[in-house]
Amino acid sequence: MPSSTDAATTVAELRQLVADFVAERDWSQFHSPKNVSMALAIEAAELMEHFQWLTTEASRRIADDPAKLAEVADEIADVVGYSMALANELGIDISSAIRAKMIKNAHKYPADQFRGRYGDV
Amino acid sequence: MPSSTDAATTVAELRQLVADFVAERDWSQFHSPKNVSMALAIEAAELMEHFQWLTTEASRRIADDPAKLAEVADEIADVVGYSMALANELGIDISSAIRAKMIKNAHKYPADQFRGRYGDV
Amino acid sequence: MPSSTDAATTVAELRQLVADFVAERDWSQFHSPKNVSMALAIEAAELMEHFQWLTTEASRRIADDPAKLAEVADEIADVVGYSMALANELGIDISSAIRAKMIKNAHKYPADQFRGRYGDV
Amino acid sequence: MPSSTDAATTVAELRQLVADFVAERDWSQFHSPKNVSMALAIEAAELMEHFQWLTTEASRRIADDPAKLAEVADEIADVVGYSMALANELGIDISSAIRAKMIKNAHKYPADQFRGRYGDV
Numbered sequence: 110m111p112s113s114t115d116a117a118t119t120v121a122e123l124r125q126l127v128a129d130f131v132a133e134r135d136w137s138q139f140h141s142p143k144n145v146s147m148a149l150a151i152e153a154a155e156l157m158e159h160f161q162w163l164t165t166e167a168s169r170r171i172a173d174d175p176a177k178l179a180e181v182a183d184e185i186a187d188v189v190g191y192s193m194a195l196a197n198e199l200g201i202d203i204s205s206a207i208r209a210k211m212i213k214n215a216h217k218y219p220a221d222q223f224r225g226r227y228g229d230v
Numbered sequence: 231m232p233s234s235t236d237a238a239t240t241v242a243e244l245r246q247l248v249a250d251f252v253a254e255r256d257w258s259q260f261h262s263p264k265n266v267s268m269a270l271a272i273e274a275a276e277l278m279e280h281f282q283w284l285t286t287e288a289s290r291r292i293a294d295d296p297a298k299l300a301e302v303a304d305e306i307a308d309v310v311g312y313s314m315a316l317a318n319e320l321g322i323d324i325s326s327a328i329r330a331k332m333i334k335n336a337h338k339y340p341a342d343q344f345r346g347r348y349g350d351v
Numbered sequence: 352m353p354s355s356t357d358a359a360t361t362v363a364e365l366r367q368l369v370a371d372f373v374a375e376r377d378w379s380q381f382h383s384p385k386n387v388s389m390a391l392a393i394e395a396a397e398l399m400e401h402f403q404w405l406t407t408e409a410s411r412r413i414a415d416d417p418a419k420l421a422e423v424a425d426e427i428a429d430v431v432g433y434s435m436a437l438a439n440e441l442g443i444d445i446s447s448a449i450r451a452k453m454i455k456n457a458h459k460y461p462a463d464q465f466r467g468r469y470g471d472v
Numbered sequence: 473m474p475s476s477t478d479a480a481t482t483v484a485e486l487r488q489l490v491a492d493f494v495a496e497r498d499w500s501q502f503h504s505p506k507n508v509s510m511a512l513a514i515e516a517a518e519l520m521e522h523f524q525w526l527t528t529e530a531s532r533r534i535a536d537d538p539a540k541l542a543e544v545a546d547e548i549a550d551v552v553g554y555s556m557a558l559a560n561e562l563g564i565d566i567s568s569a570i571r572a573k574m575i576k577n578a579h580k581y582p583a584d585q586f587r588g589r590y591g592d593v
């Protein structure tokens with residue numbers, strides 16, 4: 110269904126989905142930035158749990174296991190969903206934040222100096 | 231600048247930004263799902279750090295502090311950026327994942343039963 | 352039972368309990384520092400989960416709820432247990448590490464300057 | 473110095489070190505279980521950061537690098553230190569909690585069935 114893909118979906122549409130879900134349950138009262146940041150970190154840990162005992166190479170093979178991949182997709186949805194819930198509470202534009210951060214990162218890690226190596230290894 | 235807002239940006243455009251950044255540095259070799267899930271959890275912790283010693287109420291007032299807000303926006307960018315890097319490595323469509331998860335959540339937390347209360351409180 | 356209390360138990364005794372558990376299952380092969388650090392972070396998130404939607408004040412009242420307190424004690428056991436598993440793999444003396452860190456912290460946060468306030472608030 | 477090793481240090485002695493540090497700064501007011509659980513998760517993430525881009529095998533070689541090992545020991549001290557701060561606030565006996573949890577774990581993962589393999593892999 111083309112209308113549900115990343116190529117055809119704006120960030121604002123996904124944010125609205127999350128905002129509606131929260132509003133319908135009157136959950137904004139629980140969604141202080143402190144609480145949502147905790148929820149986000151907890152979901153990030155649940156995502157990590159899928160890779161915890163695997164070697165780095167074995168973790169790549171998740172891509173070939175549809176059942177595992179669906180579980181991982183679920184956790185990514187939670188992480189991005191809570192990121193949007195937090196942005197909603199604070200009035201942050203995610204696209205601008207990512208664009209600004211990528212520019213900072215490009216200055217910090219110039220492609221010609223960091224090709225094939227991480228700064229901190 | 232309208233072209234940089236969430237209303238005018240598709241998820242795919244942001245994913246491409248992240249993919250290009252990784253490709254230009256040949257960093258995909260480090261981006262095993264295991265490693266990226268760790269990076270994501272670390273960024274989620276850095277986001278939490280901004281709210282760590284605040285009361286839940288005080289954490290809402292970050293919205294009125296432009297300097298703090300910019301720092302938080304930076305961390306959200308990192309979290310969503312790594313979520314996209316992970317989705318890129320695994321070939322996961324984020325919009326579909328979020329839509330599917332919101333439907334699951336709506337079944338788990340029917341609005342009429344959970345209005346104003348969390349399931350686990 | 353006095354023999355099971357913190358006043359009568361050395362750190363080494365607890366480390367030995369953890370080491371025996373790992374050895375009996377031949378799990379040291381999975382206990383690379385990278386993997387154990389992930390396990391530890393995941394348990395820390397599970398601990399946080401108990402306080403996620405509470406206000407800071409309400410979180411103190413867990414102390415009066417024996418059932419909740421037992422769940423929290425379980426999670427603390429996991430966190431400290433994995434910290435010991437990591438120290439076992441790397442040959443780190445925890446008591447020395449804590450004593451050294453407390454001296455550093457005392458220099459960083461002199462009691463007379465930081466009484467009643469955090470450095471970063 | 474024998475008196476500073478894990479073999480000669482009770483858990484209660486380390487807890488007292490942490491309790492004194494907190495009391496001298498009147499920081500108990502900030503140490504709600506919610507806040508301390510966040511601090512603990514943040515330190516766990518900082519610990520993970522040392523292993524983030526390494527393969528599982530490379531992470532074992534940290535044991536041979538004294539400078540890196542000292543940094544990791546510092547982070548373990550923070551994690552265990554906050555675990556103790558939380559136990560102090562809630563009146564939890566860590567040794568009893570670990571002994572009880574190890575018994576539960578032994579039932580969940582019988583040595584003869586789980587030798588050389590994890591339950592969830």
